[in-house]
Amino acid sequence: MPPIVQVNDLRKRYGDIEAVRGISFFVEPGEVFGLLGPNGAGKTTTVEILEGLRRADGGSATVAGVDVFRDPSGVKRRIGVQLQASAFPDHLTARETVRFFAACYDLVVDELALLRSVDLGERANQPQDKLSGGQRQRLSIATALVNQPQVLFLDEPTTGLDPQARRNLWDLIRDIQGRGTTVFLTTHYLDEAEILCDRVAIMEQGNIVALNPPRKLIDDLLARGFTKPVLQQKANLEDVFLDLTGHELREP
Amino acid sequence: MRQTVRLFGLLLRGYVRDRTALFFSLVVPLMLMVIFGYLNLGDFGRVSVAIDDQAKNQSSKQLVDILKGINTLVVTEQTTDDALNHLKRTELDMLVVIPSDFVIAPARPGQAVPQLIVYGDDARPQQVAVGRQIIAQVIDRLSFAVTQTAPVIAVKDETVQGVRLRYVDFLVPGILGVNIMQLAIFSVAFALVADKQRGVLRRIMATPVRVTNLLAAHVMTRLVIAAGQVAVLLLVALVLFNVTIVGGLIPLVVVALIGTILFLTIGFALAGWATSENQVPAIAQLITLPQFFFSGVFFSKNAAPELIRPVTNILPLTLLNDALREISVQGATIWDVRTQILGLLIWTLAGFILAVRLFRFEKF
Numbered sequence: 001m002p003p004i005v006q007v008n009d010l011r012k013r014y015g016d017i018e019a020v021r022g023i024s025f026f027v028e029p030g031e032v033f034g035l036l037g038p039n040g041a042g043k044t045t046t047v048e049i050l051e052g053l054r055r056a057d058g059g060s061a062t063v064a065g066v067d068v069f070r071d072p073s074g075v076k077r078r079i080g081v082q083l084q085a086s087a088f089p090d091h092l093t094a095r096e097t098v099r100f101f102a103a104c105y106d107l108v109v110d111e112l113a114l115l116r117s118v119d120l121g122e123r124a125n126q127p128q129d130k131l132s133g134g135q136r137q138r139l140s141i142a143t144a145l146v147n148q149p150q151v152l153f154l155d156e157p158t159t160g161l162d163p164q165a166r167r168n169l170w171d172l173i174r175d176i177q178g179r180g181t182t183v184f185l186t187t188h189y190l191d192e193a194e195i196l197c198d199r200v201a202i203m204e205q206g207n208i209v210a211l212n213p214p215r216k217l218i219d220d221l222l223a224r225g226f227t228k229p230v231l232q233q234k235a236n237l238e239d240v241f242l243d244l245t246g247h248e249l250r251e252p
Numbered sequence: 253m254r255q256t257v258r259l260f261g262l263l264l265r266g267y268v269r270d271r272t273a274l275f276f277s278l279v280v281p282l283m284l285m286v287i288f289g290y291l292n293l294g295d296f297g298r299v300s301v302a303i304d305d306q307a308k309n310q311s312s313k314q315l316v317d318i319l320k321g322i323n324t325l326v327v328t329e330q331t332t333d334d335a336l337n338h339l340k341r342t343e344l345d346m347l348v349v350i351p352s353d354f355v356i357a358p359a360r361p362g363q364a365v366p367q368l369i370v371y372g373d374d375a376r377p378q379q380v381a382v383g384r385q386i387i388a389q390v391i392d393r394l395s396f397a398v399t400q401t402a403p404v405i406a407v408k409d410e411t412v413q414g415v416r417l418r419y420v421d422f423l424v425p426g427i428l429g430v431n432i433m434q435l436a437i438f439s440v441a442f443a444l445v446a447d448k449q450r451g452v453l454r455r456i457m458a459t460p461v462r463v464t465n466l467l468a469a470h471v472m473t474r475l476v477i478a479a480g481q482v483a484v485l486l487l488v489a490l491v492l493f494n495v496t497i498v499g500g501l502i503p504l505v506v507v508a509l510i511g512t513i514l515f516l517t518i519g520f521a522l523a524g525w526a527t528s529e530n531q532v533p534a535i536a537q538l539i540t541l542p543q544f545f546f547s548g549v550f551f552s553k554n555a556a557p558e559l560i561r562p563v564t565n566i567l568p569l570t571l572l573n574d575a576l577r578e579i580s581v582q583g584a585t586i587w588d589v590r591t592q593i594l595g596l597l598i599w600t601l602a603g604f605i606l607a608v609r610l611f612r613f614e615k616f
């Protein structure tokens with residue numbers, strides 16, 4: 001099968017800042033692909049170009065077989081997105097929010113079923129702005145799934161969530177992958193990339209400096225003779241936290 | 253079309269649930285009308301008239317006495333010089349000079365008829381018009397008294413007292429106009445700039461929604477709210493203040509609708525230009541405040557300083573208020589107010605061009 005996302009020599013600058021400096025990579029259909037990098041590396045810029053939201057200065061990109069630069073709305077029809085910074089229309093319930101986005105695709109969907117699939121069935125009639133951070137992320141994913149996208153783009157889906165909510169979201173993302181959707185996510189959490197992603201691209205100052213399955217990246221590092229300077233712990237503080245507060249998602 | 257209707261349904265739902273927005277679109281306009289209507293702040297049921305009686309004879313005394321007896325008039329006797337000064341300072345509405353040759357007698361053929369000289373304050377044309385009408389009728393009546401029989405007087409008397417242009421009748425179309433302006437500009441500009449800043453528009457633009465459909469849905473939402481606002485205001489005007497819409501409701505609503513669309517285009521232009529919510533109130537006030545004061549909302553449009561009247565007379569709200577008022581008070585038809593409507597359409601076109609140029613969805 002041909003790659004579902006193909007990026008060739010992509011470039012973007014904002015005035016003096018070269019945010020993306022000619023990157024090339026591809027994403028296999030059905031995988032969870034992670035774009036990992038520190039703040040300001042250019043992750044959001046890259047993702048939003050692929051989503052047809054920003055214009056690139058050079059290079060080429062296709063998503064789901066559609067040229068992003070020539071037919072951005074064709075791309076938009078085939079993908080689902082969760083933006084790093086965005087909000088929903090005011091004063092709507094979770095269910096109406098899903099309906100609003102379905103209307104944006106000119107589709108009618110079973111809103112309740114979709115909300116149940118992200119574990120929000122109980123919250124269908126709750127005002128969207130009264131949801132917790134984790135619930136809002138899941139609603140955001142629900143709105144991104146209304147058009148049964150071929151690729152789901154998630155820009156830092158777990159930032160700001162507590163450990164339980166993060167794990168819950170990971171399960172959801174694996175679930176979505178299990179239904180055959182390709183997932184393209186960005187993160188700066190290494191554990192998240194390691195656990196969730198089939199392949200990871202590490203981005204640094206507009207360049208991709210490594211791209212491999214997480215295990216391979218680690219093995220390569222060890223093969224270069226790397227040893228951790230501190231003693232490997234059997235557990236860390238996060239394990240303590242999860243042990244004390246449980247693995248279940250917190251719902252007030 | 254289906255997309256537009258569905259988006260419209262949801263946007264309207266959201267709007268109606270927004271207590272603050274609803275308060276500003278329905279309660280505030282009502283408060284304005286009730287406060288101004290009840291307090292009669294711009295009352296001109298009473299017209300202040302100065303009389304300079306240069307004749308001081310039987311006939312002139314009779315005229316002055318009758319005028320003093322009319323409730324609508326506040327009559328004082330002053331010299332022409334004093335009165336003209338007061339007039340200039342708009343402390344007076346009118347000055348009537350009774351010439352020294354004034355008599356009420358059957359005119360002999362060929363004889364010059366004595367002439368009253370009437371000065372009126374430009375800034376208060378409604379009052380002046382009422383005053384002139386009353387004086388003319390009193391003169392008629394006096395003329396009748398010398399030429400005709402008595403019973404005519406009783407009939408005339410009622411007519412004289414009947415000339416009462418109430419302030420609320422004048423006020424209601426102005427209140428309609430100003431609220432149409434406020435609602436259209438503020439509701440669009442605030443809501444869309446907030447959506448822009450919070451990233452709502454970006455999120456929506458990540459879908460293949462047709463921008464024209466989304467905009468149409470926003471426009472339809474505001475038209476429905478504006479229609480509701482007009483309905484509530486009219487209902488209160490009719491029930492509480494007994495206002496009669498002489499020209500009928502349909503032409504009034506048609507003009508109100510045109511006005512709404514005009515101010516919506518300005519709202520969209522503003523929303524397109526502004527990048528943060530803080531800019532909206534400043535610019536919106538800059539656009540609406542001069543019209544609030546100079547477009548004949550609470551007082552005559554001629555209350556604007558003479559120097560700037562050529563400008564204030566063609567402001568969008570002035571045209572809207574003029575048309576609404578002519579329909580409501582004078583019973584004009586749509587055809588009668590075609591000049592104002594043409595002006596409104598020109599403004600709409602200008603606003604539309606500006607909105608299209610300034611409103612860029614892709615930037616978000």
Ligand SMILES: Nc1ncnc2c1ncn2[C@@H]1O[C@H](COP(=O)(O)OP(=O)(O)OP(=O)(O)O)[C@@H](O)[C@H]1O
Binds near residue numbers: 039040043
């Ligand atoms: N609209 C913009 N205008 C100007 N500069 C921008 C704009 N968007 C991003 N940048 C700059 O481009 C660089 C890359 O930004 P980008 O948002 O893509 O990074 P990121 O990897 O997503 O960072 P983060 O992890 O903080 O979200 C940064 O230096 C940023 O300041």
Ligand SMILES: [Mg+2]
Binds near residue numbers: 043044045084155
């Ligand atoms: Mg980012």
